[in-house]
Structure formats: C-alpha cells, structure tokens
Amino acid sequence: MTKKTLLAIVLLFSGLALATSVVAADNLADRHAQDGLECTHCHVEKVRSKAPKMDTCLKCHGGSYEQLGRASAEKKPNPHYTHVGDKECTVCHKGHKEPEFFCNDCHKFRVQMPLAKGTTQGGQPLLTGANP
Amino acid sequence: MGQQITRRGMMKTCLTAVAAGAVGPVSTTAQAAATAPAANDYDAIILGAGTAGLVAAVEAYDQGIKPVVLEKMDLPAGNSIYAMGGVAACGTRIQKQEGVAESKDDLFADMMKVSTDKADPALTRTYVEHIGQDVDWLQDTIGVKFRTLSRLPYPLLSRLHWVEGGSITGGGMLIRLLLAACKKRNIPILYHTKAVELITNKRLAVTGVRALTEDGLADFKARGGVVITTGGFSANREMLCGYLGGVMSRLPLRGSSYVTGENITLTKPLFAKLVHMDQFHCGPIVSATHLNPEEALNSGYGIIVDLRGRRIIDEVNTYVAKARALPHLTPENKAYQLVDSNWPAVKKMADKCTDMNSPFFQDDTVEGLARKAGLPVEAVVTTVNSYNEALRNNKLEDLNPPCTFKDPHAMDKGPFYAFPFESGMTATFGGPKINIKAQVVNLEDEPIKGLYAAGNAAGGLFFGDYLGGTQLGGATVFGRIAACHIAQACKKGKKA
Numbered sequence: 001m002t003k004k005t006l007l008a009i010v011l012l013f014s015g016l017a018l019a020t021s022v023v024a025a026d027n028l029a030d031r032h033a034q035d036g037l038e039c040t041h042c043h044v045e046k047v048r049s050k051a052p053k054m055d056t057c058l059k060c061h062g063g064s065y066e067q068l069g070r071a072s073a074e075k076k077p078n079p080h081y082t083h084v085g086d087k088e089c090t091v092c093h094k095g096h097k098e099p100e101f102f103c104n105d106c107h108k109f110r111v112q113m114p115l116a117k118g119t120t121q122g123g124q125p126l127l128t129g130a131n132p
Numbered sequence: 133m134g135q136q137i138t139r140r141g142m143m144k145t146c147l148t149a150v151a152a153g154a155v156g157p158v159s160t161t162a163q164a165a166a167t168a169p170a171a172n173d174y175d176a177i178i179l180g181a182g183t184a185g186l187v188a189a190v191e192a193y194d195q196g197i198k199p200v201v202l203e204k205m206d207l208p209a210g211n212s213i214y215a216m217g218g219v220a221a222c223g224t225r226i227q228k229q230e231g232v233a234e235s236k237d238d239l240f241a242d243m244m245k246v247s248t249d250k251a252d253p254a255l256t257r258t259y260v261e262h263i264g265q266d267v268d269w270l271q272d273t274i275g276v277k278f279r280t281l282s283r284l285p286y287p288l289l290s291r292l293h294w295v296e297g298g299s300i301t302g303g304g305m306l307i308r309l310l311l312a313a314c315k316k317r318n319i320p321i322l323y324h325t326k327a328v329e330l331i332t333n334k335r336l337a338v339t340g341v342r343a344l345t346e347d348g349l350a351d352f353k354a355r356g357g358v359v360i361t362t363g364g365f366s367a368n369r370e371m372l373c374g375y376l377g378g379v380m381s382r383l384p385l386r387g388s389s390y391v392t393g394e395n396i397t398l399t400k401p402l403f404a405k406l407v408h409m410d411q412f413h414c415g416p417i418v419s420a421t422h423l424n425p426e427e428a429l430n431s432g433y434g435i436i437v438d439l440r441g442r443r444i445i446d447e448v449n450t451y452v453a454k455a456r457a458l459p460h461l462t463p464e465n466k467a468y469q470l471v472d473s474n475w476p477a478v479k480k481m482a483d484k485c486t487d488m489n490s491p492f493f494q495d496d497t498v499e500g501l502a503r504k505a506g507l508p509v510e511a512v513v514t515t516v517n518s519y520n521e522a523l524r525n526n527k528l529e530d531l532n533p534p535c536t537f538k539d540p541h542a543m544d545k546g547p548f549y550a551f552p553f554e555s556g557m558t559a560t561f562g563g564p565k566i567n568i569k570a571q572v573v574n575l576e577d578e579p580i581k582g583l584y585a586a587g588n589a590a591g592g593l594f595f596g597d598y599l600g601g602t603q604l605g606g607a608t609v610f611g612r613i614a615a616c617h618i619a620q621a622c623k624k625g626k627k628a
C-alpha cells in the first residue's frame with residue numbers, strides 16, 4: 001500500500017469519525033472533533049496513521065510529563081508518575097477506541113479514565129476487600 | 133500491553149524471515165546484514181537499559197569514552213523498575229555518618245553463607261570491596277537519595293540502603309535518576325532496538341552487535357567492548373522449563389515480562405561458560421493484582437493454610453522460604469495467611485489490599501472467615517483450634533508441621549483476616565560467568581575478548597538465595613567495573 005493510499009484511508013475513516021461524532025463523544029477523536037479540531041491537529045506523524053507521539057499531546061495537555069504528573073498527583077496511583085516510567089500517552093488514551101489503563105495489565109486498580117464507559121479494571125472483576 | 137505485543141510480534145516475523153533466508157550456520161542474520169545500514173561506531177555498546185546498563189553507560193561516559201545503550205523496549209522494562217530499592221553495602225558515607233560499622237569481611241562471610249558457599253568468592257570479594265564507594269557514587273553522581281538506615285534482622289543488619297522512591301518503587305526511582313544522568317550527558321539510548329547477535333572477528337573476539345531496529349537490522353561497531361545487561365531469563369518459559377524444570381518453572385512473575393534470556397542466546401554461540409543456571413529467587417505475590425503480601429507473611433502472627441484448610445509450613449520461616457516451599461507443598465501454588473487482630477499492623481495490611489483492589493477476607497469469627505474465603509469451614513476451624521490449644525499447652529513444636537515461633541501469639545482476637553498469596557518468580561541467577569573485571573569467560577575460563585556482562589545477565593555472584601539488596605548492588609558494582617575496563621582498553625587502543 002502506498003503512503004498516499006494509506007493517508008487517504010486514514011483521512012476517510014477520520015472523516016467518518018468526524019461525521020458521527022456529532023452524535024456522541026465516544027472516544028478521544030470524537031471529543032477532539034467536537035471541540036473543532038481537525039484530524040491533522042493530532043495526526044502529525046510522517047505516517048499519518050501512526051498514533052500521535054507524546055510531544056503532540058503535551059502541546060495541549062500539561063505542557064510536560066512532569067507537569068501532568070503534578071496535576072494528577074492526588075490520584076492513587078498517580079497515572080502520570082509511575083514505576084514503569086513515562087509511557088506514550090496513546091498507550092492508555094486511545095484515539096479511536098475506548099481508553100485502556102496500562103497499569104491494569106498487571107494490577108487491578110479502580111480507576112475512572114476519561115471517556116471510559118465503566119470503571120476500567122482490566123480482566124475479571126475481583127472479589128475484593130469490599131466484602132467484609 | 134497491546135502495542136508492545138504487536139511490536140514483538142512484528143520483530144518475531146522479521147527475524148523468522150531473516151533466518152529463513154540466511155546462508156550458512158554461523159549467522160542467522162548474515163544475509164540481511166549485508167544490506168543493513170552502515171555500522172554505527174561506539175566505544176562501548178551496552179545492551180539493556182536496566183540498572184547495570186545505565187550505570188555502565190554513565191561510568192563509560194565519565195571515563196571519557198563514547199557509549200550507546202540499545203534497549204529493546206520503549207522504556208527501561210526490566211526487573212529494575214519493580215525492585216523495592218534496597219542496596220546492601222558496607223563502608224558507605226551514610227554508614228559512617230550514622231555511626232554504623234559494617235565490615236567488608238562480615239558482608240563477604242554473610243553473602244557466602246546465604247549462597248551456601250557456592251557463590252563465586254572472587255566476585256563476592258569484588259562486591260564488598262566496591263559497594264561502599266558505589267553507594268556513595270549513586271548519591272553523588274546519580275543523585276540518589278537514600279532513607280535513614282535502620283537496624284534490620286540478620287543478614288540485612290545495618291547494610292540495607294533504601295533508595296527513596298516517594299510514591300513509586302525505589303527501583304523505579306533509581307532508573308528515573310539514571311536516565312536523567314544519561315540525558316545530562318547526551319548518552320544515546322536507542323529504544324526499540326533489540327540485540328539479536330554478537331558480531332565477532334575471526335578470533336571470536338566481540339567487535340560489535342547486530343540489532344533489530346524499527347527500520348530493520350543494523351550493525352553497531354564496538355571499539356572497546358560490548359556489555360550484556362539484558363537481565364536474566366525469568367520471563368522465558370522455555371528456558372525456565374529447560375534449566376529449572378518442574379513446578380518452579382511455572383510461577384507467576386513478580387517482575388518484568390521482558391527479561392527473556394538474551395544473556396544466554398547471545399553468548400552461548402561464543403562458548404560462554406554458563407553457570408548457576410538452575411538458580412533463582414522467588415517471593416510471595418498475588419498474581420491477579422501484583423500485590424506483595426510480604427508484611428503479612430513476615431508478621432510473626434497467625435498461621436498459613438492451604439486450600440484444604442491445613443497448615444503446611446512452619447510459620448517461623450522467612451517470606452522467601454515460604455514462597456520457595458509453596459509450589460512443592462500445594463498443587464495449586466496457593467495458600468492463605470490467616471491472622472487475627474492481635475497483629476497490630478493487620479488494619480494497615482487490609483488497607484494496602486483495599487488500595488490495590490487486591491482480594492482479602494475479613495470476619496468476626498473463624499467460621500465466617502473460612503466461608504467467605506471459600507475454604508473448608510470445618511478444617512479451618514479445627515486447624516485454628518489445634519494451633520491455639522498447642523500454644524496453651526506449650527506444644528507448638530509437636531504440631532505437624534511444627535511451629536517454632538519464639539514468641540507465638542494466640543489466634544483469638546477478631547476480626548480475623550485471610551490474605552491469599554502465591555509463590556512468584558523474582559529473578560534468575562544463571563548466566564555467562566564473569567570474572568572480577570566483568571569479562572565473560574569461556575568454558576576454558578578465559579575471557580572472551582570484548583565481551584562483558586553485569587546485573588542479572590551475569591552468572592557467578594548468586595546461588596541459592598541472595599542477601600537482600602545485593603542484586604541492585606551487584607548490577608551497580610559490575611556495571612561500573614565493565615565500563616572502566618572498556619575505557620582502559622580503549623585508551624590502550626586495543627580490545628581487552
């Protein structure tokens with residue numbers, strides 16, 4: 001597939017997303033579109049279909065990873081300051097689908113991510129300390 | 133994580149394709165290498181951005197040579213980021229400031245003792261000679277903040293220097309600081325770059341590394357040497373089955389999923405001497421949530437029962453010994469630490485579980501507790517009653533298994549708690565044997581020229597158990613030694 005075709009496909013799909021987004025912000029791309037952002041606002045990579053890199057996100061969100069970490073410092077765990085280091089934003093914040101909480105690949109934290117349908121626990125819900 | 137799996141899958145596909153087209157038995161990647169981009173020249177090529185690798189990179193730079201770190205993942209992803217962050221040392225500035233005397237000879241003796249005298253004495257001696265100044269170096273050069281020392285049970289004593297991690301693991305903080313030190317020095321760390329083969333000359337001296345990058349295979353040339361700091365093989369199931377075998381090869385992981393035995397695959401073709409291959413460390417874990425229930429197991433309170441509600445081990449054992457025994461004692465590799473409210477820290481433990489959304493059970497009665505935990509009620513009640521009765525009659529040692537707590541506590545104060553746990557794999561100790569210069573040796577005990585290893589990738593320093601804090605310590609000591617030796621070789625203008 002040539003880069004041009006790929007770009008065309010990406011733009012077509014993003015266009016569809018844009019068209020449907022008027023109904024409800026189901027994901028990040030919809031939300032961005034509702035806020036009046038063009039696809040190319042985030043899709044600045046050479047290969048347009050690639051997920052945007054952290055620097056692109058930080059331009060509008062937080063300014064720097066450290067800043068983000070400070071902003072979410074009261075959360076437990078702080079999703080932007082963890083022992084695994086500064087992950088790319090799109091690892092958790094997916095553009096065109098539901099967010100995924102990376103930490104819950106191993107853990108089962110109860111967190112509410114923006115645009116998540118429910119509490120993202122990852123895997124099966126657990127019988128927990130809530131049972132005493 | 134989805135992205136990484138895709139990437140790994142992609143790498144595998146690439147490799148298979150390359151291997152299929154390869155010519156001759158020597159190099160699986162020979163054909164692709166012919167078309168690989170021009171070699172990248174460095175003095176030291178360091179494989180893996182864990183503690184050992186990043187320490188080696190900083191030291192190499194500070195010695196005036198040009199290092200590069202190749203890291204296969206998107207960030208440092210080895211065991212270091214999971215480590216609690218204890219570093220065992222003697223003769224540090226902190227110890228002097230706090231008026232604590234820990235001697236080199238005592239630390240040497242205790243490290244040998246926990247290895248049942250099977251650790252390499254020369255490597256152990258090198259450790260105790262270097263670790264004091266290396267902890268000072270972590271403070272001064274890397275900016276590590278250590279907590280105030282506290283006196284711990286033998287063999288930790290006043291040796292353990294805890295990296296202050298704040299809200300993250302001490303190991304995670306150590307890696308953050310090491311990365312910052314590399315950034316300050318402009319040391320290149322090439323992510324998504326996986327070493328797949330060592331390049332040698334006709335004398336089998338290591339001259340470089342072939343790596344899979346996002347743009348395909350690329351060759352890196354090492355003027356002074358290559359340091360293998362890729363960690364052990366705790367996440368390589370095939371190797372675990374081959375070298376450990378049995379139930380211990382199927383434990384859930386307490387650390388990284390990406391330490392997959394490249395210390396073996398890269399060095400074996402060069403006839404490296406692989407030692408201590410069946411040796412490893414394990415500890416307790418709740419695999420579903422990665423909670424470490426260590427405090428409950430080390431509390432000195434309560435009893436441990438299996439899924440049939442029977443006691444299975446002398447509770448006096450350390451949490452490591454308990455974890456090591458569990459897979460042999462229960463087919464499920466699962467047990468419950470039952471404690472009552474006599475344990476002053478029980479609420480704190482319960483809060484930790486709640487915070488991590490990790491399962492535990494609580495009830496005012498033993499019956500109720502067993503029911504909630506899904507354990508056979510009658511068996512659990514009988515076990516607890518027998519324990520309490522034996523305690524009253526001073527007969528705990530007659531139980532089967534005996535309980536030899538010096539200061540045992542009755543289990544009679546509700547609410548009662550059940551904390552589940554499993555045994556989990558921490559790290560493997562086996563790898564290519566290094567000498568005191570961190571050079572990898574061959575089967576004839578001669579150094580393989582240009583090849584070094586440090587951290588969990590290197591074999592020889594650990595056997596059986598390890599004295600807490602000596603793994604991060606060993607990664608630091610031998611990471612620095614490897615870098616210094618390569619720098620010397622570069623300055624002499626020859627490969628060591």
Ligand SMILES: Cc1cc2nc3c(=O)[nH]c(=O)nc-3n(C[C@H](O)[C@H](O)[C@H](O)COP(=O)(O)OP(=O)(O)OC[C@H]3O[C@@H](n4cnc5c(N)ncnc54)[C@H](O)[C@@H]3O)c2cc1C
Binds near residue numbers: 207218
């Ligand atoms: C839960 C837990 C707690 C621990 N607590 C302590 C403690 O308190 N004190 C202590 O001393 N020890 C502790 N340890 C052990 C300690 O974490 C390890 O011994 C240490 O981190 C090993 O560091 P390393 O540099 O050898 O390797 P690692 O940190 O494992 O790093 C290896 C790196 O190499 C990369 N890599 C692998 N293959 C390749 C390749 N082919 N090409 C490029 N890169 C590659 C990996 O992605 C990884 O980033 C603990 C371990 C665990 C799991």
